[in-house]
Amino acid sequence: MLYLVGLGLADEKDITVRGLEVVKTASRVYLEAYTSILLIEKEKLEAYYGRPVIVADRELVESGSDEILDNAKDVDVAFLVVGDPFGATTHTDLVLRARELGIPTKTIPNASIMSAIGCTGLQLYNFGQTVSMVFFTETWKPSSYYDRVKENANLGLHTLVLLDIKVKEQSLENMARGRKIYEPPRYMTVAQCASQMLETEEERKEGVYGPDSLAIGAARVGAPDQKLVAGTLKELTDVDMGRPLHSLVLLGKRAHDLEKDYIEQFAVNKETFNAAWKRGYGGN
Amino acid sequence: MLYLVGLGLADEKDITVRGLEVVKTASRVYLEAYTSILLIEKEKLEAYYGRPVIVADRELVESGSDEILDNAKDVDVAFLVVGDPFGATTHTDLVLRARELGIPTKTIPNASIMSAIGCTGLQLYNFGQTVSMVFFTETWKPSSYYDRVKENANLGLHTLVLLDIKVKEQSLENMARGRKIYEPPRYMTVAQCASQMLETEEERKEGVYGPDSLAIGAARVGAPDQKLVAGTLKELTDVDMGRPLHSLVLLGKRAHDLEKDYIEQFAVNKETFNAAWKRGYGGN
Numbered sequence: 001m002l003y004l005v006g007l008g009l010a011d012e013k014d015i016t017v018r019g020l021e022v023v024k025t026a027s028r029v030y031l032e033a034y035t036s037i038l039l040i041e042k043e044k045l046e047a048y049y050g051r052p053v054i055v056a057d058r059e060l061v062e063s064g065s066d067e068i069l070d071n072a073k074d075v076d077v078a079f080l081v082v083g084d085p086f087g088a089t090t091h092t093d094l095v096l097r098a099r100e101l102g103i104p105t106k107t108i109p110n111a112s113i114m115s116a117i118g119c120t121g122l123q124l125y126n127f128g129q130t131v132s133m134v135f136f137t138e139t140w141k142p143s144s145y146y147d148r149v150k151e152n153a154n155l156g157l158h159t160l161v162l163l164d165i166k167v168k169e170q171s172l173e174n175m176a177r178g179r180k181i182y183e184p185p186r187y188m189t190v191a192q193c194a195s196q197m198l199e200t201e202e203e204r205k206e207g208v209y210g211p212d213s214l215a216i217g218a219a220r221v222g223a224p225d226q227k228l229v230a231g232t233l234k235e236l237t238d239v240d241m242g243r244p245l246h247s248l249v250l251l252g253k254r255a256h257d258l259e260k261d262y263i264e265q266f267a268v269n270k271e272t273f274n275a276a277w278k279r280g281y282g283g284n
Numbered sequence: 285m286l287y288l289v290g291l292g293l294a295d296e297k298d299i300t301v302r303g304l305e306v307v308k309t310a311s312r313v314y315l316e317a318y319t320s321i322l323l324i325e326k327e328k329l330e331a332y333y334g335r336p337v338i339v340a341d342r343e344l345v346e347s348g349s350d351e352i353l354d355n356a357k358d359v360d361v362a363f364l365v366v367g368d369p370f371g372a373t374t375h376t377d378l379v380l381r382a383r384e385l386g387i388p389t390k391t392i393p394n395a396s397i398m399s400a401i402g403c404t405g406l407q408l409y410n411f412g413q414t415v416s417m418v419f420f421t422e423t424w425k426p427s428s429y430y431d432r433v434k435e436n437a438n439l440g441l442h443t444l445v446l447l448d449i450k451v452k453e454q455s456l457e458n459m460a461r462g463r464k465i466y467e468p469p470r471y472m473t474v475a476q477c478a479s480q481m482l483e484t485e486e487e488r489k490e491g492v493y494g495p496d497s498l499a500i501g502a503a504r505v506g507a508p509d510q511k512l513v514a515g516t517l518k519e520l521t522d523v524d525m526g527r528p529l530h531s532l533v534l535l536g537k538r539a540h541d542l543e544k545d546y547i548e549q550f551a552v553n554k555e556t557f558n559a560a561w562k563r564g565y566g567g568n
Contacts, residue, residue: 092542
């Protein structure tokens, strides 16, 4: 049996009781480590589980799935995924390959940022499509996310923006020379995301949002040091939310007063927050 | 401290390790029991936790929050919520009241249907707003959900439809006579939801969907006997998905072939499924 086990969002105790039972008894335990991260080290997980955990990077999952699935008809293999196994990134590919090989699969759900973002006080019913923001480079600033945000904004809906993480990246030089030397991991911050969003608006000029648009930065959702900050996009370009992971929510115009009551407490600056709210939200 | 603890979707072992620690040590444990249900009895929860659980119905939460929050500045109170505490229904009200009283709060996230619905193989990125479907009566058939579905459909997005549950309902007669006698609980089925959706389309005639539109019925997501069925809305009006809880996803036109590959295996009838797909989905 192939088990896809959700780990939740923050640390080793966010696994479910059922998930922990699977991890403790499986023959092999893999940890998917390229679409998200837990806020703790692999070693801490291993100590908690009392057994070794094999880190599965993108290469292993995408081209080495035979290794992961080896013998899984007869023994249990646990494939651990931060958040929910079908959350921000789906692992339907691995499941489809397992099915082709006649290997039964089972999923153990867990918290995902897609619903845990409700901790902002924003109603999940009022969210449109979720989008992803990648790190811009000098020459590559993809703005397809902007079209999705525009669709949401036109309906007055909130947009959850998931922020890029880069792990096991090679520099161009190391890649060219075939050296398996990796850059330190990078995690996009709320400030970087807000800056990139304003850069795209500058470029596209379709008025989907602007420096005065309200947004909420969320860091380490579900962890003891979870942090939420509400402010204008301009304000958020200067905010320091601390260690990863970060997410951002762009507020939709359909936001109502109950949502405002809740998020106002996180405002960087209550005055600018209220001024921005009055100009464009809550049916004003 | 007031803890809002997510229980996950199916049974007693879907709680997280951290959540279980809170439940075991809290002074009082409440179970929110009117917006969703676990698939097991309260007694089974109590046996598993080794302690009593107080069922909190809507009345207690909405008008008796003082009782729940009593003394919570000094002792720990656990408020258990099926799914994620900020999932389908938020409990921001209770948190706001706790804050007014100077009571600190903490949330333990868990799986929610809003992300676990990814088990259908549909990409969560391709979902628009989530809507709720209530039981129609002879005289009350609210169709505001239809406007939201229309907004999603116009963008080609999937719509998750959460189905009504009725617990602790009084008949009109018993209510009039002030008798606290309650009707048996009712849980909307996929078939009922599909019928009501077609009824609304008949009424509104805006062509948002029709008998040949593709949808997926999901029952007991996350449980061992989870069941998924894909078919036209017409086909789903006849499907028997077994015991609650059920949800439904109306497929968006932007659905792509990878999603089709996955959901096709659940088709009631592969022939009609493929015919419907060819007519309207995947960029056709």
